[in-house]
Amino acid sequence: MIAVFMTVLFGFAGFSLPYPVFGPMFLKPELGFLDPSIPVEFRPFLLGIAIALYPVGQFIGAPWLGRWSDRIGRRPVLLGSLVGAAGGYLVTAVGVAIASLPLLLAGRFLSGLCEGNMAIAQSITSDISTPKTKVRNFGLITVAINVGWIIGPLLGGFLSDPDIYAGFNVSWPFFFAAGMFGVNLVVVFFTLRIPDYARRRTVDEKSGPVGMEDGSSSPALAVELSANADAVVPDQHEDPAFKPRTVWQTVCDKKLLPGFVISFFSYVAVYVFFAFFGVYLVQMHDVSSSFLGTCSAIISVPLIAAGLLVEPARKRIGLAGVSVVAHVFLGVGMITFLLPDGLVWIFVPMSLAAFGIAWCEVTTSLFISDAAGPHEQGQALGVYRSAHVMAEAVAVLAGGLLSGQSPQSPFFMGFVAAMVCVAGIMAWKRAVPGLGHNAGDVTAP
Numbered sequence: 001m002i003a004v005f006m007t008v009l010f011g012f013a014g015f016s017l018p019y020p021v022f023g024p025m026f027l028k029p030e031l032g033f034l035d036p037s038i039p040v041e042f043r044p045f046l047l048g049i050a051i052a053l054y055p056v057g058q059f060i061g062a063p064w065l066g067r068w069s070d071r072i073g074r075r076p077v078l079l080g081s082l083v084g085a086a087g088g089y090l091v092t093a094v095g096v097a098i099a100s101l102p103l104l105l106a107g108r109f110l111s112g113l114c115e116g117n118m119a120i121a122q123s124i125t126s127d128i129s130t131p132k133t134k135v136r137n138f139g140l141i142t143v144a145i146n147v148g149w150i151i152g153p154l155l156g157g158f159l160s161d162p163d164i165y166a167g168f169n170v171s172w173p174f175f176f177a178a179g180m181f182g183v184n185l186v187v188v189f190f191t192l193r194i195p196d197y198a199r200r201r202t203v204d205e206k207s208g209p210v211g212m213e214d215g216s217s218s219p220a221l222a223v224e225l226s227a228n229a230d231a232v233v234p235d236q237h238e239d240p241a242f243k244p245r246t247v248w249q250t251v252c253d254k255k256l257l258p259g260f261v262i263s264f265f266s267y268v269a270v271y272v273f274f275a276f277f278g279v280y281l282v283q284m285h286d287v288s289s290s291f292l293g294t295c296s297a298i299i300s301v302p303l304i305a306a307g308l309l310v311e312p313a314r315k316r317i318g319l320a321g322v323s324v325v326a327h328v329f330l331g332v333g334m335i336t337f338l339l340p341d342g343l344v345w346i347f348v349p350m351s352l353a354a355f356g357i358a359w360c361e362v363t364t365s366l367f368i369s370d371a372a373g374p375h376e377q378g379q380a381l382g383v384y385r386s387a388h389v390m391a392e393a394v395a396v397l398a399g400g401l402l403s404g405q406s407p408q409s410p411f412f413m414g415f416v417a418a419m420v421c422v423a424g425i426m427a428w429k430r431a432v433p434g435l436g437h438n439a440g441d442v443t444a445p
Helices: 004-014 019-026 040-071 072-097 102-116 117-128 134-159 171-190 247-252 257-285 288-337 347-373 375-405 407-429
Strands: 198-203 220-225
Touching: 004 117, 004 171, 019 040, 019 134, 019 247, 019 257, 040 072, 040 102, 040 134, 040 247, 040 375, 072 102, 072 117, 072 134, 072 171, 072 247, 117 134, 117 171, 117 198, 117 257, 117 347, 134 288, 134 347, 171 375, 220 347, 247 375, 257 288, 257 347, 257 375, 257 407, 288 347, 288 407, 375 407
Parallel strands: none
Antiparallel strands: 198 220
């Protein structure tokens, strides 16, 4: 898990680094990126487009990257995606430096198209996990994401603030993000050369049960996949259980579809909060990019704490129960975020929402991984990632339109999306009493 942890950490630090910059860059005419003649109410919509192009690219690229990682191996696909993502950030940085909106938008789309490391990292985690370690390992991924959210926004906020150093400007974070993906590439290239790092578990009806890492018996045959080698995919004629499916067949699978729908609404709520709390604070309190970076770092503390507490909570109330609580926390946190008049008390509702977000991330990914077949973890988690990024695109585009009319409106949309998830999970749990069972779930007493 060390290599996966570092991959996700560096990836999300680079991904989140520009977030504190976008709000001031698009909304403050004095920064000079957009023409001062552009109306104030239209600027949040342009901001929404700039943010949305990244997830739109991911929506297109993630399922295919996951599918290719199932077929040709995790490592080569992951390395290729990181090269493309770093190049996309360089294009974005040049666009910001020369104040070219089209170049920035092109760089954002290219970065998103190539940035498939999250789905592949989740696939590797699923490959190497046993039923007893799966929740813990997916929780560690969430911790890595949220540590990245501490490092990235802090660097982004400070690197773009000329009050800290006269040479800093809004292009610096994007150049630094390209460097972060370059470091990520180096980490993957060297650390994923560990023998026996990843395992593909495939059903072999001829061989029967084999021992698992924890000593228990399982009908799955562990096939070693060296980080240096291509994927070991069994021949369909030799293994009747192996039946590759198209991406669309995976989307329409009755066991997976409810999870994809719930994940979509979950990430609409998540990205409304992440994308617009900074916009709201700029609109209502005229804060600086360094303050927004500090805010992102502070709320990462409850994000990390929640990632560490997900397993004890799962043991007490079950995976579905954790997911319901998570979405309630997120919805209530977003609504109460709008209540304080000053900046001091905003951190209480922000922390509540952040705690819920961490559990949303873990539970939705586990629902998909547990429902997917052993041969298509990469493809199923790639589709999950597409639902995730499609939700991000919807959240930032719709939120951008709403924010131009009223700074509070996006948060009401996020609250409704979170409550849809609560209702959906409860209905799914009634229809499938064993929901979450493969993650070690138990019925709460």
